Amino acid sequence: MKLKNEYHLYSRRENMIPYQISVSELKRKLDADDPLYLIDCREPSEYEIARIEGAELIPMNSTREYLESIKEMAKDRTTVVYCHHGVRSMTVVNWLRHNGVENAQSMEGGIEAWSILVDPNVPRY
Numbered sequence: 677m678k679l680k681n682e683y684h685l686y687s688r689r690e691n692m693i694p695y696q697i698s699v700s701e702l703k704r705k706l707d708a709d710d711p712l713y714l715i716d717c718r719e720p721s722e723y724e725i726a727r728i729e730g731a732e733l734i735p736m737n738s739t740r741e742y743l744e745s746i747k748e749m750a751k752d753r754t755t756v757v758y759c760h761h762g763v764r765s766m767t768v769v770n771w772l773r774h775n776g777v778e779n780a781q782s783m784e785g786g787i788e789a790w791s792i793l794v795d796p797n798v799p800r801y
Contacts, residue, residue, distance in 0.1 A: 692778075696782050697754075699783060699789045705754070711754070713749045717758070718735065718787075722801070725799055726798045726799045726801065727787070728798070743775055746772065750779060754779050755777055755780040755781065756780075756781050756782075757772070759786050762783065762786040769782040
């Protein structure tokens with residue numbers, strides 16, 4: 677019986693969406709018009725400097741008050757959260773997953789990696 681339960685837990689982990697998505701994988705999904713919900717969890721001043729078009733600005737400290745609208749927007753699509761380097765977005769993704777947004781992912785390396793590896797027209801700061 678114990679083996680069956682361990683297998684069940686392992687199987688569940690196998691089907692989980694990874695906590696992070698690379699910038700190249702995100703670019704591929706955007707180019708393929710995959711259904712995505714992009715959240716920029718940086719501050720408004722950072723958003724003004726550099727952003728990915730189509731991303732919604734929800735600063736990290738505002739995530740709690742937007743939870744219900746995030747859940748609604750996240751239905752039937754992957755939710756990708758990004759920040760400057762990937763630390764704040766991982767914190768937000770962990771919190772979102774704990775609060776029912778199981779398809780949330782953090783963009784690995786943040787907008788900095790996006791600018792370097794995908795779109796050099798996005799300013800670095």
